[in-house]
Amino acid sequence: MDIIQHLATGFSIALTPVNILYCFIGAFIGTLVGVLPGIGATVSIAILIPLTVGLGPTTAIIMLAGIYYGAMYGGSTTAILINIPGEAASVATSLDGYQMARQGRAGPALGMSAISSFAAGILSLILLMTLAVPLASYALRFGPPEYFSLMLLGLTIVVSLVGKSMAKGILAGIFGMLLATIGMEPLTGQGRFTFDNVDLMAGIDFVAVVVGLFAIPEVLENMEGPSMEVYRAKIQNLLPTRQDLRQCSGAMVRSAVVGFFIGVLPGSSGAVAAFMAYNVEKNLSKTPERFGAGAIEGVAASEGANNAAVTGAMVPLLSLGIPVSAPMAVLIGAFMIHGLRPGPMLFDKNPDFVWALIASMYVGNVILLVLNLPLVGLWTQLLRVPYPYLAPGILVLCLLGAYGIRSSFFDVGIAVAMGLVGYAMRKLDYPTAPVVLALILSPMLEDALRQSLTLSKGSLTIFVTRPISLTLLILAVVSVVYALLSRRRGRRVSGEGV
Amino acid sequence: MKRADILSSVILMGLFGFMAWQASQLDMVYRNSPGAGFFPLWLSLAALLVSAGIFVGALRQAAAADRPVRWPEGIGLRRIAGTLGGFLLYAWLITLLGFIVSTALYMLFVARLLGARRWLPSAAVSVLTALGLFLLFKVWLKMGLPTGGLPIP
């Protein structure tokens, strides 16, 4: 079959020592970059540029792809260990991953994160190979109304994330949406809630909020009691058990599919994919109340999806020449510098290159698995550091992450403010995850709403007359109903009143 | 929780009311699509409504079923205040003394606050960590770190 032949050629190029070496370097740098909170695309790109000068096009791009994957693998490490997601895509991982770490299961969490990423990566690559061309036109059919409905579907996940009080959870979500509006309004440039402050005009940065709402309150709460046993001393196993793997097999497959198809859409992100996959698993699970308290399927779903989304992002890149995010734009830049033009003609004009890239992505996934699994033991040692030293270390990392956004102490201030807010939220039983989820999704939701209404001249029917949008809206309703029903089921089981 | 809920929901109602008022001063419509103020206005109104709901719910809650909020006190409170206050001081100190010195000092301070007993290991760990982080972020990743007045960064 044609594909097999192409793939074979691809592998022959990808498996040359030089390319493997640079794939490894890329994966390694990417992992490191992903591990550190707030250090994301910006810094990794700063490192990339001098390194790609002087490399051949195939090698350069293989390395860049490696960095992108690596960052996705790395982001989950701090999310699991110390509740600081390395980037937006790892937020869903921290919901269960960190709880697992506290229960002495950091090893299985980290291991499952690597394994699920690998499995989903391979699966999504198969989808990429077979579906790249038809998918390109699928991606184009997503106009503003479809994005609105997609974001709305994403927001319904909030219903699954609320704790005991639905009202408090919803309020947290709305609060996140309001936070997202602070700053310069995208259409007319007016300032919203900015009080003429220059720093506020640029908006509230996601990293500062995550660091403030997740990491700081956690650290503060841990030092309340006289004894500080944060992580259960006896670390059980280093890797997921066979039972864990069996439990998560469904999650791995489903998250690969969900993540891939969401990653294909220009403007979407790994975070959206991760949350959606997480939600799917929670809704489909027979014991949804375990999610948020250390369910390993949650980690598998989130990590699998964000990795599959990276593969998905390759589709618009290779077939339309469209980057979905900053690292992808770097790839395009690299393409151009080396005389290749990503776009509808790339598959025809430079098939060798494209297949070498795809083959190297397989290689990259293997390298990352091999890199990360042994490191699990190393990372879990980190948790043995006595909390008196670990706590300030975490806070210093928070400062670095917040400061690094745009070299300004203003963001550190936001992080501290959010830290206090997050602490109060915890005490008053308000969940913090909905704030972050809403912060990510709300800007796209608002943009899509305004664009759609401009297209329809103010008529709301546009959301239901277009088939894809209608489907997504129906799914959103289904998602809410499912979540409410499983809450009721869980309540009855545990004997609480509804 | 009941008292805390009542108090906090009142504060929240005030906050969201203020935001709604601010939002109402922006355009509601722009040509035939929502203007700058549309989204924030409706969001703040919705938030106001939900906070009012929490307020009412808290009022009606039976006192018997109430679980009071466990605010920190005693040693816990001291640690939290020290850590947070120290953090703000630390951020300011960086502009004076540079990253390495300030970080080492802060880590030492918090470690002792949280119960580390012996000076030498605490100091060593603090200094080494500060140096390590510096190497990692500034030298290797070439990230901009805040600098202070001392010749040491």
Added chain:
Amino acid sequence: MLTGLFRKYAGLLALAGGVALLAPAAQGAAAAAYPTKPVQIVVAFAPGGSSDQVSRLVATYLTKKWGQPVSVVNKPGGGGVVGTAAVAQASPDGYMVNNAMVNTLAFAPAAQSKNPYNWDSFTYLARVGVTPSVLTVNAGSPHKTAKELIEAVKKDPAKFKTGVSGLAGTGAFGIAQILHSSGIDPAKVDMVSFNGGVLVVTNLAGAHVDFVAQQLPEVLEMVRAGKLRALMHTNPTRLKELPDVPTSREAGFPAFSVMASSGYVGPQNLAPSVVTAWETAIADALKDKEFAASLEKMGLIASYQNAKEFKAWTEEQYNSAKQLADSLGIKK
């Protein structure tokens, strides 16, 4: 007691001596050629747009030339205003510059009274080149020439939708130029604003909007692949990349003349040495065969201007934009 005092002062003396020794080193470092640490190019738009593409190319070249990492940082928002404003307020050490497009420098302040900066709030460095705007439709559109399209729009403007990247961008101005000069009130056509040129082009390819006037680098690939059809462009002469597409003059719309410039500016009061460094670097880049070829492939027309020329040209653009904005009542 005396020995105690002496020890204290000796300590202070040692410290002072140390600082004094280091000071010339610090000064020496400042005198060393710019740049001595990584430089950030702020692109005020989402990745993938023409501004972004050009900057990444320039960043790679400059990294090679200067030996310091030059990286691109995207700060999208407000149609380019957020990122540009960030640079206007950055510290004038020359390590954060803006890849300024004419729409952010000239059009935004002309059209928005509350703009956080003005065209002259910057130190101008150098201009790399210009990109023409291209009137484009989806390949499935029934209109084969610009005249056909505009006639259809004139008959029923409410039926048409256009996409732009920011309401004060080159796309919006270009469309305003075309419609206004044809006697159509631009306000009658629905203008949907997207967050970046990439999304505008994607939405055109998906037929969610009917026509756009984006810059050449953003539409080139899709036109070449046959997904989009270019109707006319604002370059004075025919383009090498699209030889079959008429110029706006040939197509009968001489008013459609907006060109985006791609140049670099920094915060006010940059040191003259920094300005010279950039002028030299950009001039050399354009002489470099590989660089020039890549630019061409991208759709950017190399057109160097040094700091003074670039500033004067931008002022011209600002004035003409102000005129157009006033006559259209665009000013907000």
